[in-house]
Amino acid sequence: MSDTKLGVGVIGTFAWADKAHLPGYKAHERVDLVAVCDVDEGRARAAADKFGARKVYTDAAELIADPEVQMVDVCTPTHTHLPLSLDAIAAGKHVLSEKPLHTEAAPAFDAAARADAAGVRTKLGFTFRYSPAIRWIQQAVESGELGEIYHIHGFEQNQQWLDPDYPLRQVAPDAKRDELIPSSIVGYGSHLIDLMRWIGGEFGSVVSSMKNFIPERVIRGEEGRQRVLIDDGTVGLVEYASGAQGTLQTSYIAVGNYPGVEIRVYGSKGAAIARLISEYDVQETLMVATKENYEFRRLDLPESTLPPGTTLATPWPELYYRNLVRHFVDEILEDRPQECTFLDGAKSQQIVDAFILAHRERRWVDIDA
Template sequence: MSGQQRLGVGVIGAHAWAEQAHLPGYRAYERAELVALCDTVPERAQHLAQMFGVRKVYTDAAELINDPEVQMVDVCTPTDTHLPLSLAAIAAGKHVISEKPLAHDAQDAFEAARLAQAAGVRTKLGFTFRYSPAVRQIKRWIDDGTLGEIFHVHGLEQNSQFLDPSYPLRQVPAGADWNALIPSSIVGYGSHLLDLVRWCAGEYKSVIGSLHNYVPERLVRGYEGMQRIMVEDGTAALAEFVSGAQGILQTSYIAVGNYPGVELRVYGSRGAAVARLVEEGGVAETLHFATPDQVEFRKIDLPSTAYPPGTTLHTPWPELYYRNLIRYWVDEILDELPGECTFYDGAKSQQTVNALVQSHRERRWIDLPPEREASVP
């Protein structure tokens, strides 16, 4: 297709993440056209529409989805709305990207992937950290054999976003029992991490995890005063992969440190690599590499071509990574390229989240289903 073709984009949700990541990503890419923005608070939608040059504003998501100029729908809304809005977009024949998690139950996410395939539309999950230049370099080293046979993959996603109990907790699942442990960091943070590690090590075979509540009382958005709530704010886990590799994983939003708090460590027979995605000193990420004959890790500086045009390591990480995600996603659609990080991948991540929750409750290893449960374009 012509490089001049542009993809009509409609974004649902005008909150902070849309402002920091999604909308800057579309505005910066010449092959995307911001056609419409929708939010239930019209003033919020109008404000961001003016800021980012969005032509149309809606307060009803169905109207945006059915707009004939909107070819792709971006669901950037609270968790419980991801699945119904994504299904509505699929039913309307629109390509759709959703923030994670797509669904609380992996089977619902697998079904969404199947429906998208049947409708002939493309999907993507907003797993932002796949689009870190450092992480993508590690993936290239895995694929081209630079790291050799992969033995160990360690993944961390932890920062202190909710360490302060007076900072309001968001998106408690509807109908959750506040007297029982409510999975939280493993869902919001862990879904990213589980996807990254699977991308590097292959399919999960078995997992075992420990979930914990460390801050028992905190403010909760929508409620007055401090609330006693058994929300899981830290998880540690082990994983075995079909390939034979081993994994160590940890998620937390009460571990002291800066955003986004991601570290990916991959150890193979020919080399090892560490990507540290922690914004410090105005730098978004660092990458280190070692080999059996040079075991001291050395810093790797990537070429400017590894970054989206107009960005550097000093670009704030939400914009840096999402601008990369957007250009890959738009090109996949317009140039009919193979899909990456689809709803199927989101379903596989949620399947592992669900297995870790089950593992904690039953205090045992959980085997993951061995067969592929869905296919997507």
């Protein structure tokens, strides 16, 4: 391993950057955290002091133009992900963007194509791909250890907005609040779709049901409860191109802790369940069974599957993002194959769009290859 370091600039230093992105860069010995940027200069300077960034910007364009910055991390509000990512691509910088890259698939596919044309690498912030338990399952499927795959079930459900007085964030100003607004299928479903695609291959067709359960909520930045019909929960069925079957469920109002992700895979030789739920100081568990020994047992993965300096008691945002950052930095510096790119984000959004259409038209929707 060489001593070469990657110059990184992070745009956005608020909560998620502070507890996930920036700790990942600080912990990686091959990262030179060149700069941070935030519209709030005080917040940016505090982040620079905390995580060791050498420069502070309040203008994203200036960070992107900095010749020492080789990779740009976009950790900003959703509507800014695509334009900032495109600016970085145009400047010849590698890009990590929080998800979603865009709330429609076509612009995300375009961004992926532009990155390829520019010869830069991309990664989308699908945090849960970097769970050690999830990565074990993906490798077990790919190697054939679980045999022919019959069923893949994905859940992301927690009680984040079970309390109507807990402020709901990121409701678009122009949203039609008297109509069902896709929400859990976008915020949570995109993660599940990515995991289910990565593990089981391409989706063939989907059908879904979306529902609002709590019609009045407090919305961040507004006074009192407001009537807003977000999709609190979505249930979907999946027909894989391989012939496997899948189910998907997202919920903002299911009792339980964060992040509330569970993936279950059943094959001809065995089965595995990854449960990514922070409980009793453990962030995840992995259970496995075979057709001969069909009582599920806990599988403890070796320390080598964890990012250096972490344990399963490390808070999940930092645990998984340290892994994500380490993979992306090493992909760039060592010219490794890309994984979890903007193209994956575009395909996930394409399937989110299909689930929404399936609900609205009450029918199965085929996924274009």
